[in-house]
Amino acid sequence: MSTLHLDLAQTQEQQLDELLRTLPAPEEPARGVVADWPVVTSFLADPSWEILFKNVWSAEGGAVSESVLRRPASDAMPPEEQRLAVKIYVSSLGPLEAREYFLRQALSPAGREPLYELEKHDDVVILRLAAPLPAAGDSDAPVNNDSLLLLYRNVVFDLRSYQSTVNVRRLGLRLQHFAEQFAGRELKAQDAPASQLAHRNLDQEIVVDLPATPDPFGDFRGTDFDVKIQASGAVAFLGFQGPTARFQQLGPGEGSIRVQTIHRRTLLASEVAVNLP
Amino acid sequence: MSLQVRMKSVRFVGGLPVAWQGNPIWGPHWEEALKASLQEGADGSRRPAVYRINAQVEADVVLEIQGAGGGGPRTLQGSLGGFTLQGTLPLTDGTQTVRVSGVLGNAIARHAGDAVWLLLLPTPFLVGKTRLEVFSVFDSPAPFFTAGVWCEALRLLNGKARVSGSTTRPQAMATLTSFCHSHHSLKYDAHNALNAYVAGKFGGRFDLSAFLSAAHPLVSCFDLLGALVVLGGALGIPTRWLLEEDDFFIKTTSLIGFGLCNNPFFLDKNTPLVIGANEMKRTAFNQHGFCESEAVIYDACIGPHLGTEARQGYLNAAVDDVNRRGLPIPLAATIHDELSIGSLV
Numbered sequence: 169m170s171t172l173h174l175d176l177a178q179t180q181e182q183q184l185d186e187l188l189r190t191l192p193a194p195e196e197p198a199r200g201v202v203a204d205w206p207v208v209t210s211f212l213a214d215p216s217w218e219i220l221f222k223n224v225w226s227a228e229g230g231a232v233s234e235s236v237l238r239r240p241a242s243d244a245m246p247p248e249e250q251r252l253a254v255k256i257y258v259s260s261l262g263p264l265e266a267r268e269y270f271l272r273q274a275l276s277p278a279g280r281e282p283l284y285e286l287e288k289h290d291d292v293v294i295l296r297l298a299a300p301l302p303a304a305g306d307s308d309a310p311v312n313n314d315s316l317l318l319l320y321r322n323v324v325f326d327l328r329s330y331q332s333t334v335n336v337r338r339l340g341l342r343l344q345h346f347a348e349q350f351a352g353r354e355l356k357a358q359d360a361p362a363s364q365l366a367h368r369n370l371d372q373e374i375v376v377d378l379p380a381t382p383d384p385f386g387d388f389r390g391t392d393f394d395v396k397i398q399a400s401g402a403v404a405f406l407g408f409q410g411p412t413a414r415f416q417q418l419g420p421g422e423g424s425i426r427v428q429t430i431h432r433r434t435l436l437a438s439e440v441a442v443n444l445p
Numbered sequence: 446m447s448l449q450v451r452m453k454s455v456r457f458v459g460g461l462p463v464a465w466q467g468n469p470i471w472g473p474h475w476e477e478a479l480k481a482s483l484q485e486g487a488d489g490s491r492r493p494a495v496y497r498i499n500a501q502v503e504a505d506v507v508l509e510i511q512g513a514g515g516g517g518p519r520t521l522q523g524s525l526g527g528f529t530l531q532g533t534l535p536l537t538d539g540t541q542t543v544r545v546s547g548v549l550g551n552a553i554a555r556h557a558g559d560a561v562w563l564l565l566l567p568t569p570f571l572v573g574k575t576r577l578e579v580f581s582v583f584d585s586p587a588p589f590f591t592a593g594v595w596c597e598a599l600r601l602l603n604g605k606a607r608v609s610g611s612t613t614r615p616q617a618m619a620t621l622t623s624f625c626h627s628h629h630s631l632k633y634d635a636h637n638a639l640n641a642y643v644a645g646k647f648g649g650r651f652d653l654s655a656f657l658s659a660a661h662p663l664v665s666c667f668d669l670l671g672a673l674v675v676l677g678g679a680l681g682i683p684t685r686w687l688l689e690e691d692d693f694f695i696k697t698t699s700l701i702g703f704g705l706c707n708n709p710f711f712l713d714k715n716t717p718l719v720i721g722a723n724e725m726k727r728t729a730f731n732q733h734g735f736c737e738s739e740a741v742i743y744d745a746c747i748g749p750h751l752g753t754e755a756r757q758g759y760l761n762a763a764v765d766d767v768n769r770r771g772l773p774i775p776l777a778a779t780i781h782d783e784l785s786i787g788s789l790v
Binding site for chain 2: 220221223225227232234236251253272275276278297298313315328330383384385386387389395396397398399400405406407
């Protein structure tokens with residue numbers, strides 16, 4: 169694995185861009201990681217980590233799963249609660265979109281120019297955003313606010329530690345080794361969750377079929393899917409009814425509907441967008 | 446047969462768009478069939494409604510009446526905390542839909558809990574209780590609330606952030622800024638100022654879900670700027686995303702999470718929070734973001750600055766021109782507007 173340090177003659181963007189160009193050309197049709205992602209705590213040796221916050225959302229060409237873990241302070245540990253944030257981005261389209269996502273995350277990360285170092289090995293790129301802090305007091309274990317981005321094929325791992333003794337580089341490589349077992353699968357549209365425009369009827373009602381049925385209040389947390397609805401302009405959202413989202417066209421004006429669907433375990437995503445009239 | 450009245454549903458009409466868990470809420474806002482699962486937390490609802498301050502709130506209440514005996518028009522009254530809705534109905538048997546209305550106060554507020562509904566007969570008749578939650582805000586939410594304003598954000602604003610009771614936008618922004626600076630358990634990333642919630646220095650995506658629970662403890666100035674824009678936007682307060690890219694040293698002031706400081710990247714250089722003005726290891730901002738609303742500045746990162754200064758006044762108050770590099774106070778003309786927040790997750 170080669171390590172590249174900041175070259176002051178080049179901008180960070182130039183260096184990253186050049187590095188990403190050396191990655192293997194994406195295959196046709198697009199291939200990548202299609203994994204059933206386990207809970208993030210399973211990648212940590214210490215069982216005292218617990219999940220504080222979890223969310224999934226649609227991102228450019230894919231989806232992000234964000235988990236924030238905490239490890240309560242104890243006598244043997246640093247005085248502050250330790251936290252660890254793990255974001256996993258999976259492109260549903262292929263490695264090119266993941267490279268663009270990686271670049272965006274790398275180039276706009278901070279309120280100041282971050283110190284960083286780059287590593288590359290075959291199709292793995294690691295960008296360290298923060299230089300490690302010195303060990304606290306006389307402790308042998310370095311307590312870091314550490315941060316790195318790791319790109320592997322169609323996946324980007326974004327790891328941050330706060331007051332934590334976790335080695336984020338090692339964690340990143342553990343996640344990447346897991347992903348490696350599920351790489352090389354063809355990224356077919358049928359792997360993504362299927363939301364599709366069902367029909368428009370004479371009452372100007374528009375129906376979008378969903379891959380799951382939410383609870384009566386539109387909560388999908390009990391299902392394998394996350395669904396986000398947007399209706400704007402001359403369109404009103406009427407509600408969910410079984411595995412459908414229903415909309416009403418309110419008149420002759422322009423309107424739009426957007427339904428984003430994410431499979432929570434694979435993080436494959438799809439989107440239905442309808443512009444009216 | 447004695448009078449029997451059952452609440453069937455309550456549907457607010459004409460409110461502002463509102464979202465729960467990021468998806469739009471649809472009515473009715475209370476249904477008999479779902480009453481057990483409508484409750485959220487101690488007094489919240491899974492289908493809240495949002496209106497502008499001073500708005501006339503209207504709702505359609507569906508009742509099932511039996512044993513009315515052909516009475517004349519009667520008043521139906523619902524009370525939710527200090528907020529009252531009233532309407533009249535002919536007291537006849539069958540299913541009746543009653544349009545009730547009430548006027549909200551002139552302040553940011555949250556009215557929540559089990560509304561008590563009475564028929565105002567000579568002896569008031571208790572019809573029933575319905576779990577409702579109604580917010581009042583200044584105006585329509587900012588456009589990045591594409592599914593409607595997040596009720597979770599309004600709960601934070603009216604709860605921990607103590608913005609309820611604000612009658613003016615500057616008052617609400619000052620309270621919000623003070624909350625972000627001092628009461629949300631956030632600390633400045635005094636090492637690298639990595640963004641934790643916002644995509645970048647120009648704005649973009651903001652991780653509101655995580656911000657509501659302060660999931661990431663370390664923040665940059667842009668995270669705090671994003672929070673002011675987003676939470677101000679939830680209340681219908683227009684803001685601008687301002688960026689100063691000239692280097693500047695800060696006067697000794699409160700740095701979020703640390704207290705008095707004139708050396709914001711003190712962890713990077715392993716130096717004290719407050720250091721001699723001309724010390725070689727004293728650190729400066731090389732870019733800094735802050736929020737403007739109604740031509741005054743709000744900054745939850747340093748200060749905090751609570752809307753008492755315009756652009757130049759803010760720079761004069763915040764920047765220390767006694768420093769090792771002889772950097773002057775930047776001119777307000779060097780501040781520029783950026784894109785601001787584009788989406789929420």
